[in-house]
Amino acid sequence: QVQLVESGGGLVQAGGSLRLSCAASGGTFSMYNMAWFRQAPGKGREYVAAISWRGTNTYYGESVKGHFTISRDNAKNTVYLQMNTLNPKDTAVYSCAGRKGNYSDNAWRYEYWGQGTQVTVSS
Numbered sequence: 001q002v003q004l005v006e007s008g009g010g011l012v013q014a015g016g017s018l019r020l021s022c023a024a025s026g027g028t029f030s031m032y033n034m035a036w037f038r039q040a041p042g043k044g045r046e047y048v049a050a051i052s053w054r055g056t057n058t059y060y061g062e063s064v065k066g067h068f069t070i071s072r073d074n075a076k077n078t079v080y081l082q083m084n085t086l087n088p089k090d091t092a093v094y095s096c097a098g099r100k101g102n103y104s105d106n107a108w109r110y111e112y113w114g115q116g117t118q119v120t121v122s123s
Contacts (some may be wrong), residue, residue, distance in 0.1 A: 001024050001027075001031075001091075001111040002024060002025070002026045002027035002098060002111075003021050003024070003025050003026050003112075004022055004023070004024050004096050004097070004098060004112055004113060004114035005025075005048065005114055005115070006020060006021065006022050006095065006096055006114045006115065006116060006117040007020070007021050007022075007023070007117060008020040008021050008117060008118070009090070009094065009117030009119045010118075010119070011120070011121075012082075012086055012120070012121055012122070013121070013122050013123075014088060014112045014121055014122065014123050015084070015085060015086065015087075016086055017083060017084045017085075017117060018060065018065055018083045018086065019080060019082050019083070020036070020080065020081040020094055020096075020117060020119075021052060021078055021079075021080055021082070022034070022036075022045060022057045022078060022079045022096035022108065022114055023076075023077060023078050024033075024046065024070055024077045024078070024079075024098065025028050025077065027098075027112075029074055029075065029077040029098075030054075030074040031053055031100060032053060032060060032074055032098040032099060032100060032112075032115050033050065033052055033053055033098065033100070033101065033102065033104075034050065034051050034070075034072060034079040034096060034098050034102055035047070035048070035049065035050035035051070035096070035097050035098075035099075035104075035105075036050075036070060036079075036081045036092065036095070036096055036097075036112070037047045037095050037096075037097060037107055037108060038071065038090075038092035038094045038095070038117075038119075039092075039093050039095075040089075040091060040092040042099070045048070045094075046061065046063070046092075046105075047061045047105040048060070048061050048068065048069055048081070048094070049069075049070040049081060049111075050103050050105065051070045051072050051079065052071065052103060054074075055059065055071065055072045055074070057103065058070050058071075058102055059105070063089075063116070063123040064083075064090075067083065067084050067085045067086075068082065068083050068084070069080070069081070069082040069083060070082075073080075075113070079096060081094065083119070085089060086119075086121045087121055087123075088121045088122070088123050089121075090119065090121050091119060091120050091121050092119060093116040093117070093118055093119075094117055094118075094119055095113055095114050095115070095116040095117075096111035096113070096114045097110040097111075097112060097113050097114070098110060098111065099111050099112070100107070
């Protein structure tokens with residue numbers, strides 16, 4: 001069974017930056033397309049970003065384009081989310097997810113999920 005564990009969340013002031021990490025174990029990480037989703041209090045799950053299995057192609061939700069960057073290091077079995085110019089609207093629980101297959105922005109198509117890490121942005 002593939003296990004995903006997120007880290008790097010915390011409290012940051014508006015305009016600041018954080019880098020989230022997602023470490024994978026129990027599978028062939030390089031074969032999986034990876035993504036980040038988030039869920040703010042009282043709202044549904046929102047697509048944030050995705051990256052292909054080689055890291056060649058990246059995709060972003062409209063709300064984070066130009067501010068967030070997804071990347072991966074297959075040698076370390078880790079995917080990252082660099083978050084810059086944060087604002088309070090970015091406050092949410094961020095979760096990483098993986099799947100075999102093509103890119104998707106639909107959460108239901110992802111097979112494996114981490115527990116999530118809290119990001120809180122103060123104003």
